[in-house]
Every structure is written in structure tokens, then in C-alpha cells.
Amino acid sequence: MAEVVLETKALTKEFKGFTAVSDVNLKVQRGHIHALIGPNGAGKTTCFNLLTKFLTPTSGQILFNGHDITRAKPAQIARLGIIRSFQISAVFPHLTVLENVRIGLQRSMGNSFHFWKSEKSLSVLNDKAMELLVLVDLGKFADTLTVDLPYGRKRALEIATTLGMEPELMLLDEPTQGMGHEDVDRVTQLIKKVSVGRTILMVEHNMNVVAGICDRISVLQRGAVLAEGSYAEVSANPSVMEAYMGSSTAILEGAHA
Known part of the structure; x- marks a missing residue:
């Protein structure tokens, strides 16, 4: 069984009665590029903020290399090797x-x-x-x-x-957001290139990017994990199709167009 670098157990975040992240169980394997995807408002950014300790969970656990970091401060997890790019990089x-x-x-x-x-x-x-x-x-x-x-x-x-900063786990938050096609292709290949020997967890809306480089994908909807697997698996999942398209038509079938 592949080694798990980052794991969440029943991770939950509530804001005054609203549950933004609900019982999320993630396992990010060493050496993988793992994507969090989902419709707008699915809880992806809140989940990222919990992992990087910009928010404190209401309940649940976060484990890094088997050690509980649920109550660690942002500076502490950065020293452990969890680095969130595009937010704290200088x-x-x-x-x-x-x-x-x-x-x-x-x-x-x-x-x-x-x-x-x-x-x-x-x-x-x-x-x-x-x-x-x-x-x-x-x-x-x-x-x-x-x-x-x-x-x-x-x-x-x-x-x-x-x-x-020598990250053991890189968290990339919307790395291709706002880019033209040429820049998207360049940055996508760059992520693939620097992933060698590293582990990456990313939030990404562009399904071309996700389909092209991610080993595993977790789909969030209304703060909960709706599906998980390879791109082929999640894109064929009727529940995922429904979440994205509002019907049972093929998910984002233009991803390889």
C-alpha cells in the first residue's frame, strides 16, 4: 500500500450553523499529484485553509506523516514541510x-x-x-x-x-487561474516537471489540467467528498456529472478537446 503523506479524518468546519466542510476523509499518497475539484461553493478553499491552518477545524483530525497537526500553527506546519504556493511564497x-x-x-x-x-x-x-x-x-x-x-x-x-523552501508537500491553490491557453499549458507542464520526487495537492478548476497531470482526484460537493479516484473514474461517475452539469450528461467532456 502506498505511503500516505497527508490524511484527514472526519474533517469538519462550521461557521455559525453553516457547515462548509463536512466529515472529509482524504489520503494524499507520497509522490502523487492529488486534485481537489468541485463546483463553486463546494468547500475546496475552506478545506485548503484548514490544511494550512489559516482556519481551525470544528472537529476532526489532520495527520502529516502520521503525526497529528490538527492544532499546529501555520508557521509550525511550514517548518514541517507543508508549503502553500501562491499565497505565502515571497x-x-x-x-x-x-x-x-x-x-x-x-x-x-x-x-x-x-x-x-x-x-x-x-x-x-x-x-x-x-x-x-x-x-x-x-x-x-x-x-x-x-x-x-x-x-x-x-x-x-x-x-x-x-x-x-524545500516543501515535502506543496499545496497549489488554483495555479492556472486567470491564464491564457499558452500560459496554462506552460504552467501545467511545469507542475508535472517539479512534481518528480515531491507530493502535490492542488485545487484546480481547469479540467484539462486535472485530466492531464493528476494521479488522483477528490470531488467535493457542499463540503463533503462526493467521489474519489482517477480522472477516468470520477468523470464517469453519475453523481459527479449531476453535480457539475445538473444532468447525467458527460462531465466536462471537453477536457480532452
């Missing part, structure tokens, strides 16, 4: 691309706020920063001010910065 618009990744590397070394350090002392991180930039196809942009990067490239930079 992207400073008026620093260069290289300088942004270097800050991510400082975080992993415990020097997050040593901005007063000399340029010479920080330059020892340049080689590693460049390795990460090359990995995400940003090597030629190293000296570019981040504010001048196209939107899709900024997302690639956020991935590089997150990788600098």
Missing part, C-alpha cells in the same frame, strides 16, 4: 527574479528576515537560486524585475520560490 515586485528566489532560500535556512545582510554574504545562495530558476524555465529572466514579468512567468517564479 514575490516582491521590485526585486529581481533571482532575488525573490534567494529570499525563499533564506527562509529554508531560517534567515527569513536578514535583509540587512551584505550582498556578498547572500550571493552564496545565487547558485542554488539559479538552479531553481533553470528548473522552472526562468534562467534568462534572473536579472529581470519581477514587476516586468508576464503573469504566467510570475506564477512560475512563485513555484521556484516555494521550491526554495
